[in-house]
Amino acid sequence: MFQVYLPIAEISVNLLVMLGLGAAIGFLSGMFGVGGGFLLTPLLMFSGIPSAIAVATGANQIVASSVSGALVQWRRGNIDFRMGWVLIVGGIAGAVGGVLLVGLLNRLGHADVFISLVYVIFLGIIGSLMLVESLRAVWRTRSGMAATGRKPGEHTWIHKLPLKMRFQRSRLYISAIPPLILGTVVGLLAAVLGVGGGFIVVPAMIYLLRVPTHVVVGTSLFQIIFITAVVTVLYAVLNHSLDILLALLLVIGGVVGGQFGAKAGQKLKGEQLRLLLAMMVLAVSIRLLIGLVVAPDDLYSLAPLAAG
Amino acid sequence: MRCALCLSLAPLLLLASVQAVAAEAPKPEQVQSDISTREISIQSNFTGIDIVLFGSIDFSRTLSPEEGPYDAIMTIRGPSRPLVVRKKVRIAGVWTNGPSKTFPSVPGFYAVLASRPFRAIAPKDTLRKLGIGFSNLEFGSAGGEGADDGFRASLIRLQQERRLFQESDDAVSFIGRSLFKGSIDLPVNVPIGRYTTQVFLFRDAKLLNQSQSSLQVYKVGLERAVYTLAFRYSLAYGLLAVLMAVTAGLLAYAFFHRRD
Numbered sequence: 208m209f210q211v212y213l214p215i216a217e218i219s220v221n222l223l224v225m226l227g228l229g230a231a232i233g234f235l236s237g238m239f240g241v242g243g244g245f246l247l248t249p250l251l252m253f254s255g256i257p258s259a260i261a262v263a264t265g266a267n268q269i270v271a272s273s274v275s276g277a278l279v280q281w282r283r284g285n286i287d288f289r290m291g292w293v294l295i296v297g298g299i300a301g302a303v304g305g306v307l308l309v310g311l312l313n314r315l316g317h318a319d320v321f322i323s324l325v326y327v328i329f330l331g332i333i334g335s336l337m338l339v340e341s342l343r344a345v346w347r348t349r350s351g352m353a354a355t356g357r358k359p360g361e362h363t364w365i366h367k368l369p370l371k372m373r374f375q376r377s378r379l380y381i382s383a384i385p386p387l388i389l390g391t392v393v394g395l396l397a398a399v400l401g402v403g404g405g406f407i408v409v410p411a412m413i414y415l416l417r418v419p420t421h422v423v424v425g426t427s428l429f430q431i432i433f434i435t436a437v438v439t440v441l442y443a444v445l446n447h448s449l450d451i452l453l454a455l456l457l458v459i460g461g462v463v464g465g466q467f468g469a470k471a472g473q474k475l476k477g478e479q480l481r482l483l484l485a486m487m488v489l490a491v492s493i494r495l496l497i498g499l500v501v502a503p504d505d506l507y508s509l510a511p512l513a514a515g
Numbered sequence: 516m517r518c519a520l521c522l523s524l525a526p527l528l529l530l531a532s533v534q535a536v537a538a539e540a541p542k543p544e545q546v547q548s549d550i551s552t553r554e555i556s557i558q559s560n561f562t563g564i565d566i567v568l569f570g571s572i573d574f575s576r577t578l579s580p581e582e583g584p585y586d587a588i589m590t591i592r593g594p595s596r597p598l599v600v601r602k603k604v605r606i607a608g609v610w611t612n613g614p615s616k617t618f619p620s621v622p623g624f625y626a627v628l629a630s631r632p633f634r635a636i637a638p639k640d641t642l643r644k645l646g647i648g649f650s651n652l653e654f655g656s657a658g659g660e661g662a663d664d665g666f667r668a669s670l671i672r673l674q675q676e677r678r679l680f681q682e683s684d685d686a687v688s689f690i691g692r693s694l695f696k697g698s699i700d701l702p703v704n705v706p707i708g709r710y711t712t713q714v715f716l717f718r719d720a721k722l723l724n725q726s727q728s729s730l731q732v733y734k735v736g737l738e739r740a741v742y743t744l745a746f747r748y749s750l751a752y753g754l755l756a757v758l759m760a761v762t763a764g765l766l767a768y769a770f771f772h773r774r775d
Contacts, residue, residue, distance in 0.1 A: 212561050212703065214734065214741040219562060219703045267756050274764025275771075316601045316612040324609065436757045443753030447745055451756045452559070452737075458760055462767040499609045507669035509677075512597035512617055 215450040216260045225453065228254070229268065229460020236272055236461070237468025238475075239484045242431060244269045244402030247457070249326060249491050258322045259313050260450055262401030263442030266435045267454040269403045272461055273431040280425030287376035287422050291429040293383050294408070297390025298397070298434040305398025306441040313446065316510060323495045325399055330492035333406055337485035344478035377418045377426075385416060390430070398438045403431035544585075545573040548714040548726040555701065556735040563703045567696055568628070570714045570726065575693035586629070586636040586717040587687045588647055589697045593624030593679075593732070594708030600666045600673075616666040619655035623706030624679050628686035628697035636717050645715065645722070649680060678702040707732050 209222040228250055236243030244265050251261035280286055312318040368382030389411050393404035408427040412418040418426070443449040472480060551567035568589050576584065598621045604613030627633060627648055634642070643651045649671045674680035679702065687697035710730045716723045734742050744752040 210560070210562050210703075212557065212559050212738065214559075214738045215745055217704060267760055270757055270760035271763040271767070274761050275768040278765070278768040316599065316615060320609065320611040432761075436761075439757050439760075440750065440753035443745065443756060444749045447749060449745070449753060449756055451741060451745070451752065451759065454756055455759060458763045462763055465767065466771045501610075502605075503603055503610055505673075506603045507666070507673060508601050508603070508612070509670065509673045510599050510601065512599050 211452065211456070213450050213453050215447070216256055216453060218255065220254070220256075220453070222456065224254070225456040226460040229457035230464030231460075232268075232457070233272065233461030233464025233466075234468035234471070235464075235484075235487070237465035237470075238472035239468075239480055241484070242269050242272060242403035242405050243461075244397075244435075245326070245330060245400065245406065246487065246491060248322075248401040249495055251453075252319075252323075253494070256450075256453070257448075258319045259309060259442075259446060259448040260453070262309065262322060262399070263439065263446065263449040264454045264457065265401030266397065266438040266442070267449060267451075268457040268461055269401075269435045270432060270439060271458045272465060273403060273428045273435065275462075275465075277425065277428040277432055280428055283425070284376075285422055285425030286429045287374055287418070287426045288429070289372065290374045290377055290379075290386060290412075290418065290422075291426050293372070293386040294390035294393070294426070294430040295433045297387040297392075298394035298430060299437050301391035301394025301396075302398045302434060302437045302441060303394075304391075305395040306438065306445055309399055310446045313448075316508075320499065322399060323499055325396075327492050327496045327499065329396070329400070330488050330495070334485050334488035334492055337481055338489065341478050341481035341485050345482060374418075377416075377422050379416070379418065381416065389415070390434075393430075394434050394437075397431075397434045398441070401438070403427075403435055405431060542574040544575060544716060544718070544723045546587075546714055546716040546724045546726045547571050547573065548589075548712065548728055550712060550728055550730050553730050555705075555730065555732045557705075557707065557732065558734075558736050558738055561703060561738075563705075564701050565698055566701060566730070567698045568712055568714065570695045570697075570716070572693040572695075572716060584718050585689070585695075585723075586631065587689075587695050587697075588630075588633050588636060588715045588717070589628040589687060589712065590647060590715075591624065591626045591699055591710055591712045592622045593706055593710050595620040595622050596706070597621070598670065600670045602666070602669075618667075618670060621654050621670065621674075622652065623708065624701070624710065625649075625652065625674075626681040626683065626699050628683050628699060630685070630687040630689065630695070632684045633682075637720050637722065641720075641722060645713075645725075647715070649675075649682065677704060679704065701732075705732055707734055 210219045211222045212219045232243040232247045232250070235246060247268060248261050248265040251265060252258050277286065309318055309322070312321050368384045370383045371380060372383045373380050389408065393408050396402060396407060397404045405427050408430065409423050412423045412427065413420060439449060548568060548570045551569070552564070555564055568591070570587055570589070572585065597617060597619045599615050599617050601612040601615040603610045629636060633647060642648055646652060654667070654670070671680060678700070681699070687695055689695045710732060712728050712730065714726045716725065733739070744755070
């Protein structure tokens with residue numbers, strides 16, 4: 208009942224399970240205000256979808272959630288388009304590199320392990336940092352610390368680089384090189400992990416580029432739309448590992464789940480949300496790590512010989 | 516479909532019995548076969564299918580089905596493609612794919628059905644010549660490092676676990692004097708393409724006659740459109756996926772966020 212045959216993944220999945228998975232991720236991303244790709248891709252992998260397909264399809268799903276998120280931010284005037292475009296230029300280069308890398312590793316039979324390993328490292332680091340930070344925040348919850356913002360007139364090494372550009376909305380006059388590099392790194396991660404990369408872009412823009420906090424989320428979402436769209440198309444063309452039917456199910460679930468998540472998120476305090484998210488990120492990381500180090504039931508595996 | 520087949524077989528049976536009585540010197544047995552389904556279409560609700568192979572013996576010498584002197588083996592073979600078998604090894608505590616072997620031509624589906632354990636029906640040499648049984652399958656010369664190391668055995672085992680290789684010893688049954696049938700369960704993951712079926716008739720460990728037919732498995736409707744688009748017009752496919760996601764995002768915004 209409700210079994211759906213996925214034409215590209217070539218497996219049969221349960222319609223309700225995939226809709227539910229999309230809804231759960233949509234709920235979480237609505238609640239925490241994150242893209243959710245870093246949870247979606249591992250969960251797809253846990254449910255038996257080959258990792259190359261999970262990554263491509265995960266990226267496709269994020270396009271949908273970031274479009275509606277970016278529109279909300281755009282209406283509030285929170286997108287620095289100039290910064291966004293610079294990030295995108297770097298991001299496309301990174302995405303091409305990432306897709307080619309995953310394609311090559313897939314042919315060699317190492318894509319699954321590589322993707323898991325990168326996930327374990329990134330989720331482990333970010334989860335731990337978030338856990339420490341949110342625990343601290345919960346402790347000193349009454350002292351009411353202000354967010355670390357940019358101190359006006361402060362200069363760092365970033366200001367000494369050439370190719371300066373004026374980013375009006377962010378009230379910055381800095382070199383285009385750091386955002387370009389940041390974009391490249393995020394594009395690479397987006398392609399390898401099937402994520403939007405918000406969890407890298409947001410802190411990097413706040414702490415490294417000193418972009419005002421209210422512009423960061425909108426600009427990040429704007430840039431994510433394009434990076435994940437490029438990653439989706441690249442996977443479709445170069446690796447044939449995009450399953451549009453699976454993406455459709457996840458998108459439908461995600462759109463609906465997102466609305467409830469946003470409402471639920473308003474009822475929780477910021478530091479509680481971050482603590483919850485940190486624990487979830489760590490749990491996924493540990494689950495992936497276990498999959499890597501525990502001796503597999505079957506040492507042998509079978510794969511079609513990919514062309515090239 | 517099945518009924519039409521019964522009707523078409525009826526004159527054969529009649530003919531066979533008339534011949535058996537009338538002929539002085541018995542003519543050699545001939546076997547004919549057909550499949551319940553010549554075309555199998557995979558759509559999004561496809562969860563596998565049972566197909567039935569029919570065989571009939573012309574000039575049968577059986578008087579009753581119980582004392583039939585005949586044995587039958589049926590094989591069905593799907594389109595071949597190259598497969599890689601990889602063995603995991605532990606590197607720095609992490610299990611990753613190590614040595615591998617490539618088998619250039621592995622049937623995407625292979626089943627053997629028999630009226631009794633097929634190894635008892637015919638001698639080893641005959642089975643090998645006819646390519647009956649997993650151990651007699653040819654996968655082409657395996658590329659990869661070193662000796663076999665259980666790669667071939669693992670390939671067969673993994674294909675069996677996916678139900679793409681099946682051996683079934685009592686799946687063929689005789690009905691009446693000269694009709695027999697066997698049923699095969701094609702699982703959800705069957706590859707598309709042309710399948711050939713072979714029916715072998717034995718008596719006293721000797722091959723009397725054989726017959727071949729074929730069937731086609733293909734994707735239809737949405738499945739076919741998606742598959743064709745994804746592999747032939749992959750740029751359009753990727754752009755379509757992005758368009759789908761953007762539209763969903765816009766709709767979500769229009770419905771839920773307009774007043775934000």
